[in-house]
Amino acid sequence: MGRYARLESALELGRLMERHYAEALDRRHLRPVAWVNAGAPVELLRAMDVLAVYPENYAAMCGVRGALWLCEVAEGAGYSRDLCSYARISLGASLSGPSAPYEGLGRPDLLICCNNSCGTIVKWFEALGRLFEAPLFVIDTPYVHDGLPGHAAAYVAAQLQELIHWLERVAARRLHPGALEEALRLSREVTLLWREIRSYCRTRPSPLNAPDLFTHMAPIVVLRGTAEAVAYYRRLRDEVRQRAQRGVGAIPNERYRLLWDNIAIWSHLSRFYYLFAAHGACFVTDTYTGAWDAVPEEGDPIESLARVYTTIYLNRSLRFRLGQMEQLMQDYACDGFVMHNNRSCKAFSLGQPSARRRLADATGAPGLLLEADMCDTRAYAEGQVRARVEAFLETLAGRAG
Amino acid sequence: MSAYLGIDIGSRVVKVVLVGAHGRVLARAVAPAGIDGPAIAAELTARVCAEAGVGPREVGYTVATGYGRVRFCEADAEVSEITCHARGARHLVPGARTVIDIGGQDSKVIALDEQGRVADFCMNDRCAAGTGRFLEVTAEALGLSVEGLAAEHALARQPVTISSTCTVFAESEVISHLARGTPRPEIVAGLHHAIASRLLGMAGRVGLTPVVVCTGGVAQNAGVIAALEAIGKVAITVPPDAQLAGALGAALIAAARAAERR
Structure with missing residues (x-):
């Protein structure tokens, strides 16, 4: 068994994230701290000099270290076990203060969330608002069935205007002329770099495997619209491009190319994906890190933000998502796919059983539906997972003949 | 004589099947798994070999399947129960x-x-x-x-x-x-x-x-x-022997792998 090839950029990634979280905790700077969700229009906050901090990303990092105890703290406080594990980890960590991993996430001055990812996020942020006595701004994005109707885009744009006024009032910030355009330009650049990096995985062997994508997606979420993120992804792009040009694969002996659907299993990031890598199966593309692939258009910045944040992957119909998966399977020459039926994420997991059938029918490739959770280890049964994964890989081998 | 062994260490019951040439079943055995499935599997293996008059060295290939397979070290290969049951059922009902x-x-x-x-x-x-x-x-x-x-x-x-x-x-x-x-x-x-x-x-x-x-x-x-x-x-x-389908499939896969190896 060959060794798993580590990316050199990983070291820089660690430093970058450390700096970011140190800034969140350091209250000597005078910028207000806003806790936001991954689907919030962060470019506006960059332009108004508000520090954006992501409880979802923090929860994922805790999940990698093992965060069951934080879930249990939240459950002890009355939050249901059926609730999203990011929400439980975030609430559990907020209740635990500095004894939480990485000395906790500090406290927010403001809370901003957008319901484009799910409905849970709103309730979760409301709970944080009560806990920290911080004001909350909610952006409501209508669900996109087919195209985005003009009235829906206008409705969201009006809320973004209101958010600017809210930040002026609540946080005494000004929107500097040209600053929003600059933040959007950086966002556009970083998104294009991320798209380019992912696209190198079309090469055989793929220079990246899903765990690489999951780890290196952090800056595109938490530092989108900043120059540091652009610098980081340029460096990563060069490294991945070089791997692709030199024929260096992420895993030794790539035999099967797979698509991954849903959020990563953070609690078993190396152990779970190793089950596949050990048999030469590499996840060359996925719907999760691809959700940050949408490039904001040029033109009016508020309209562009409204459009890009309303049409994110999770806010779109199953039909749209199926089409995307089918296209990805074709573009990346996938032999099969694995759908993580994530107990936490209802928005991502709803409809998966029928999507699995349809995608298998459309592509002729086998698909595995696996029940687990992104962070709650009680929903992950080692023996059962292993039995399913091995049977699936044997099915792939049987087809390869 | 060539013989191939299929061992299915389930969560409740251990099943062992020994097949000869052309997948003919030479002997079979079933026992509750108890708390040590792999030990029961070793006992049943000795029993089927004795019954068929096959010496331990005459077993050409062994495939283990079922939840206990990970702990059973004496097999040449592990195959998932999905593949084994499919193979066994298809053999019993073409x-x-x-x-x-x-x-x-x-x-x-x-x-x-x-x-x-x-x-x-x-x-x-x-x-x-x-x-x-x-x-x-x-x-x-x-x-x-x-x-x-x-x-x-x-x-x-x-x-x-x-x-x-x-x-x-x-x-x-x-x-x-x-x-x-x-x-x-x-x-x-x-x-x-x-x-x-x-x-x-x-x-x-x-x-x-x-x-x-x-x-x-x-x-x-x-x-x-x-x-x-x-x-x-x-x-x-x-099919008759429905309970043994997984072990039978494992034994048939063992026979096929032995043939590949030759």
Whole structure:
């Protein structure tokens, strides 16, 4: 068994994230701290000099270290076990203060969330608002069935205007002329770099495997619209491009190319994906890190933000998502796919059983539906997972003949 | 003489099959897994070899399957129970396109393509509903043995509805039915209907193409088969030695791998 090839950029990634979280905790700077969700229009906050901090990303990092105890703290406080594990980890960590991993996430001055990812996020942020006595701004994005109707885009744009006024009032910030355009330009650049990096995985062997994508997606979420993120992804792009040009694969002996659907299993990031890598199966593309692939258009910045944040992957119909998966399977020459039926994420997991059938029918490739959770280890049964994964890989081998 | 061994270390029962040339079964053995499945597997292996008059060195290849396979170190290869059950069922019923395997703690539905390869599969997740364990627990609540369930079912006029397929909740439902004076056969038939609907729900994910074969220990329960046929509106074939299908499949794969190795 060959060794798993580590990316050199990983070291820089660690430093970058450390700096970011140190800034969140350091209250000597005078910028207000806003806790936001991954689907919030962060470019506006960059332009108004508000520090954006992501409880979802923090929860994922805790999940990698093992965060069951934080879930249990939240459950002890009355939050249901059926609730999203990011929400439980975030609430559990907020209740635990500095004894939480990485000395906790500090406290927010403001809370901003957008319901484009799910409905849970709103309730979760409301709970944080009560806990920290911080004001909350909610952006409501209508669900996109087919195209985005003009009235829906206008409705969201009006809320973004209101958010600017809210930040002026609540946080005494000004929107500097040209600053929003600059933040959007950086966002556009970083998104294009991320798209380019992912696209190198079309090469055989793929220079990246899903765990690489999951780890290196952090800056595109938490530092989108900043120059540091652009610098980081340029460096990563060069490294991945070089791997692709030199024929260096992420895993030794790539035999099967797979698509991954849903959020990563953070609690078993190396152990779970190793089950596949050990048999030469590499996840060359996925719907999760691809959700940050949408490039904001040029033109009016508020309209562009409204459009890009309303049409994110999770806010779109199953039909749209199926089409995307089918296209990805074709573009990346996938032999099969694995759908993580994530107990936490209802928005991502709803409809998966029928999507699995349809995608298998459309592509002729086998698909595995696996029940687990992104962070709650009680929903992950080692023996059962292993039995399913091995049977699936044997099915792939049987087809390869 | 060449012989090949298939060992299926299930969660409840260990099955061992020894085959000779052309997949002819030379000997078979079954025993409860207890707390040390691999040790039972070693005992059964010695027993089948002795019965067939095959020396330990004459076993050309051994394949282990089932949950206990990871801890069993004496096999040449491990193969998942999906692949083994598919292979065994197809050997027992050559036209098989769907295999419903009902084991001790897990049940699965496997779709086979025309060549008999696994096309798709579905397993129950993290829940004992629709498994042999479900029947064991509820039979106990009824004061019956698992073996006695089918005979009891045959006496039922109208099955009661067991609304929960959760093993624990179903057990309390059984107890309240008994307290209400519901005849025992009707409760048993209700349980069989509950397990059958659960299995057919899974089958819906992969399709139910005839010929449908049922394997695993629970396949010996005629009541469950009757319920599956009634609700699924499909004929079900239960081969003799249904419980041994996984071990047989493992032995056949062992024979094929030995042939490849030569």
